[in-house]
Amino acid sequence: MNLSDVLETTKKEPHCGMCKIDFLGTGVCPAGKKHGFVAYWPEGRMELARALAENEVEPTETLIDIVNSCNLCGICDRQCYFITQRRPTQAQQALKDYVKTLKPNTFKPIPEDEIVKDLRSIVGNDWATNDPIIIASYLRSIIKQKSSGNFYIVMPRSTEEIVAIVQLANKHKIPYLPRGNGTFFGVALQTLLAELCSIEQGIIIDLWRMKDIHVDPGSFTATIGPGITSFELQKAAHAHKLRANVAEAESCVCANAQNLGIVTTWSNTYGWGTDNFIDAEFIDSTGTIMHLSDKDIPNPYASAQGLLSLSLIPSVIVTQLTLKLHQILDDEEAIFIPFTNLSDALDMAHNLAKRNIGISLAVLSRKYLTEFISPTHEIAEDFNYIAEKYLKLNYIVDVICDKYHKKIIEELAEVTFGHSMIKSLILGSSKLASMKESSLLKMIAEEEDPLKAVFGGPMRKHFEKGLAASPHELVKVFDEDLRDFFEKLYSKPELTDPVWLHSFRILPCRMERKHMWMYRGGYMPGDKETILKVVDALEKPAEKYHIEGAFGFLSYLERGKLAHLEYDYYYDHADPDARKRLNKAIVESWRRQFAIKGVTPLEFICSKGLHRKEHILYPFPEGLSEEDLVHFEELIETLFGGEDAW
Amino acid sequence: MVKYLSEEWAAQAKKKVLDELDQTKDLKNMNASLLNVVQNVPPDQKTMYFYIRFVDGKLEELLASPDESIKQKNAEFTITGDYTTFVQISSGQMSSAMALLKNRVKMTGNKIKAFTITKPIDTFNMCIKKIETEY
Numbered sequence: 170m171n172l173s174d175v176l177e178t179t180k181k182e183p184h185c186g187m188c189k190i191d192f193l194g195t196g197v198c199p200a201g202k203k204h205g206f207v208a209y210w211p212e213g214r215m216e217l218a219r220a221l222a223e224n225e226v227e228p229t230e231t232l233i234d235i236v237n238s239c240n241l242c243g244i245c246d247r248q249c250y251f252i253t254q255r256r257p258t259q260a261q262q263a264l265k266d267y268v269k270t271l272k273p274n275t276f277k278p279i280p281e282d283e284i285v286k287d288l289r290s291i292v293g294n295d296w297a298t299n300d301p302i303i304i305a306s307y308l309r310s311i312i313k314q315k316s317s318g319n320f321y322i323v324m325p326r327s328t329e330e331i332v333a334i335v336q337l338a339n340k341h342k343i344p345y346l347p348r349g350n351g352t353f354f355g356v357a358l359q360t361l362l363a364e365l366c367s368i369e370q371g372i373i374i375d376l377w378r379m380k381d382i383h384v385d386p387g388s389f390t391a392t393i394g395p396g397i398t399s400f401e402l403q404k405a406a407h408a409h410k411l412r413a414n415v416a417e418a419e420s421c422v423c424a425n426a427q428n429l430g431i432v433t434t435w436s437n438t439y440g441w442g443t444d445n446f447i448d449a450e451f452i453d454s455t456g457t458i459m460h461l462s463d464k465d466i467p468n469p470y471a472s473a474q475g476l477l478s479l480s481l482i483p484s485v486i487v488t489q490l491t492l493k494l495h496q497i498l499d500d501e502e503a504i505f506i507p508f509t510n511l512s513d514a515l516d517m518a519h520n521l522a523k524r525n526i527g528i529s530l531a532v533l534s535r536k537y538l539t540e541f542i543s544p545t546h547e548i549a550e551d552f553n554y555i556a557e558k559y560l561k562l563n564y565i566v567d568v569i570c571d572k573y574h575k576k577i578i579e580e581l582a583e584v585t586f587g588h589s590m591i592k593s594l595i596l597g598s599s600k601l602a603s604m605k606e607s608s609l610l611k612m613i614a615e616e617e618d619p620l621k622a623v624f625g626g627p628m629r630k631h632f633e634k635g636l637a638a639s640p641h642e643l644v645k646v647f648d649e650d651l652r653d654f655f656e657k658l659y660s661k662p663e664l665t666d667p668v669w670l671h672s673f674r675i676l677p678c679r680m681e682r683k684h685m686w687m688y689r690g691g692y693m694p695g696d697k698e699t700i701l702k703v704v705d706a707l708e709k710p711a712e713k714y715h716i717e718g719a720f721g722f723l724s725y726l727e728r729g730k731l732a733h734l735e736y737d738y739y740y741d742h743a744d745p746d747a748r749k750r751l752n753k754a755i756v757e758s759w760r761r762q763f764a765i766k767g768v769t770p771l772e773f774i775c776s777k778g779l780h781r782k783e784h785i786l787y788p789f790p791e792g793l794s795e796e797d798l799v800h801f802e803e804l805i806e807t808l809f810g811g812e813d814a815w
Numbered sequence: 816m817v818k819y820l821s822e823e824w825a826a827q828a829k830k831k832v833l834d835e836l837d838q839t840k841d842l843k844n845m846n847a848s849l850l851n852v853v854q855n856v857p858p859d860q861k862t863m864y865f866y867i868r869f870v871d872g873k874l875e876e877l878l879a880s881p882d883e884s885i886k887q888k889n890a891e892f893t894i895t896g897d898y899t900t901f902v903q904i905s906s907g908q909m910s911s912a913m914a915l916l917k918n919r920v921k922m923t924g925n926k927i928k929a930f931t932i933t934k935p936i937d938t939f940n941m942c943i944k945k946i947e948t949e950y
């Protein structure tokens with residue numbers, strides 16, 4: 170197999186980082202676990218296969234070691250297939266075949282310069298490198314494609330080592346940038362934000378080795394190192410019947426805390442930002458260790474609003490975080506309220522938020538529901554079509570609550586469904602997709618209120634029965650050699666348990682299986698009028714530039730006073746024209762969002778996650794005036810050049 | 816070829832800006848004063864000060880000096896960063912707004928006003944980058 174045979178796949182590598190966590194109980198790539206550098210993980214091998222095929226890097230001797238370290242055990246195929254339907258072993262096989270064509274002893278030696286020597290003296294020989302092959306595996310997930318800078322990768326194990334690395338970077342006057350699991354970079358580096366958030370030369374501090382974790386059930390807290398992912402923290406917390414407020418499974422919690430403050434569907438109850446952080450240890454740009462609880466640190470909560478407050482580079486490196494954990498109740502259950510209109514869904518969700526009903530509470534779109542629970546993108550598309558055309562199911566108010574709140578919701582809502590229906594939809598999604606033209610669905614569509622008919626009326630039984638939901642049926646859509654594995658996997662109760670899925674969030678990366686996406690949205694007052702204006706402000710640019718745009722999810726904060734909206738733009742990041750259109754849509758969406766009073770676009774929250782929300786979201790910003798918008802255009806041009814440069 | 820931040824460089828920079836940039840079109844009639852604090856200037860890692868003041872888009876003052884007393888001019892904005900970053904800005908490799916947003920320089924002063932002058936300051940930097948400079 171040639172590298173060019175797998176180029177279509179490797180070009181679309183999204184760097185979702187899921188193959189670095191053991192979310193299916195398979196274990197993780199043994200080579201990655203041993204060597205740490207991204208090059209030894211499936212995502213890095215994908216990137217290397219692409220970079221070699223596109224002549225962006227020359228092989229070095231280390232490539233042989235990377236390739237030989239993989240024994241094609243297939244763990245990555247199961248993990249990656251579950252998320253993206255990709256099979257990294259194909260790229261790995263292509264790399265194996267490629268290295269066979271290389272003549273031995275023809276590799277250029279890699280000069281060991283002063284900086285790499287010093288880095289090795291800090292972290293040990295195995296954990297610092299300037300090898301171009303290892304550096305290339307970080308392309309598109311912290312380094313911009315076609316960067317010509319001098320880079321070093323270092324993997325520290327302790328706070329003291331990071332201090333020494335920062336001081337070394339300062340001594341040599343070179344930049345440094347921490348990397349958690351690289352997933353934010355994976356999304357942002359494909360866009361015009363790349364320049365603002367990437368590193369153009371210098372030291373990449375890969376934090377994967379810093380995996381200390383301690384749960385203290387007595388004080389309902391956990392203290393973690395910056396290499397701990399959301400999945401790993403949630404697993405440790407659940408062992409004590411506690412829950413952490415964490416976002417998608419693969420993100421490093423410290424990165425997410427610093428970056429976006431961690432907003433989730435649980436935020437109306439558990440809060441956001443420092444609501445959950447008890448203390449943080451961090452290192453400033455001089456290499457000084459500080460704590461959020463120190464009396465004499467510069468006010469960590471103060472933050473300017475406005476356009477120049479945009480900062481996609483962290484000003485500190487979080488080396489330890491102590492977070493609150495929350496109790497899990499015995500009677501937690503999922504309850505879903507289906508809607509055709511966003512306006513109605515917002516009314517219901519806001520009503521629940523104001524009353525503090527629901528531990529987790531969000532408005533979820535049809536797009537998320539169908540993409541997350543379907544085993545393949547094709548099935549998700551059919552499911553999406555069926556939901557829209559026949560079921561008139563466009564939004565869901567998605568709640569996890571106790572049995573008392575469940576009763577109240579059932580009183581307030583005309584139609585609801587729960588665990589059993591979601592299980593049927595997950596395991597029956599392939600059958601549902603095959604029913605696209607069925608008479609049952611046509612009959613449902615003719616009902617006066619199809620949602621009521623399917624989820625609340627007499628048809629519910631027929632509908633659920635028609636789905637013939639079972640792991641055995643579901644896995645028929647998978648590659649044959651993977652079916653046994655997936656049948657066993659889908660037989661595990663957690664894979665169809667909505668409460669578990671909301672806590673562990675192993676499904677959101679499925680957004681990346683067909684196309685790349687870019688977050689839009691942000692924070693705003695929780696009133697419906699503002700939210701609908703923002704949705705419109707995000708929809709219009711997508712339409713104008715022919716980018717697929719879709720509502721993602723909306724969660725309330727502070728009993729409905731505030732709302733966080735994620736709306737997504739989907740595009741093919743391997744297509745330069747699509748990237749250009751995306752960038753134009755991003756700029757236009759900023760322009761439109763800034764004109765609305767009270768709105769802070771998501772990018773403007775970046776690097777402020779350790780702040781109190783009171784200091785960054787209040788007072789609600791005024792919408793920009795016409796004159797401000799002119800300056801905004803000028804700032805964009807200064808930062809990114811004219812439209813042609815995007 | 817003139818040495819970066821030398822008196823000759825400052826004189827050439829001032830002349831170039833006055834000769835080549837239009838007060839209204841390029842410099843947007845801005846009223847602002849900025850003090851750049853350039854740290855770790857080679858060879859002896861000293862600090863240099865580089866001060867500019869515009870009145871109605873006209874460059875009234877452009878001074879480069881190691882003398883701390885320049886601070887007494889009480890510039891509206893103080894921008895502090897490493898020599899290597901200022902070289903990148905003055906040679907047009909990185910805009911000052913990008914340097915600010917990438918935490919490569921620190922700024923004190925009114926951020927709202929700073930936002931309104933990013934474009935003319937960028938135009939100023941693009942103009943002085945054309946001086947044949949030894950960094």
Ligand SMILES: Cc1cc2nc3c(=O)[nH]c(=O)nc-3n(C[C@H](O)[C@H](O)[C@H](O)COP(=O)(O)OP(=O)(O)OC[C@H]3O[C@@H](n4cnc5c(N)ncnc54)[C@H](O)[C@@H]3O)c2cc1C
Binds near residue numbers: 348353417419678
């Ligand atoms: C599919 C998907 C869904 C998402 N959903 C949500 C969501 O619901 N809620 C939410 O809050 N976020 C969400 N995010 C955003 C994401 O969780 C954050 O951006 C998070 O930072 C990613 O973690 P990471 O380890 O991959 O970070 P990286 O991509 O490695 O780094 C992100 C940023 O943090 C910096 N950084 C990394 N480690 C540290 C550290 N220890 N100290 C200081 N800075 C550091 C990096 O330099 C970079 O600027 C989502 C992202 C994806 C891909």
Ligand code: SF4
Binds near residue numbers: 185188257
């Ligand atoms: S797509 Fe995700 S799971 Fe697959 S190789 Fe890349 S990072 Fe790993």
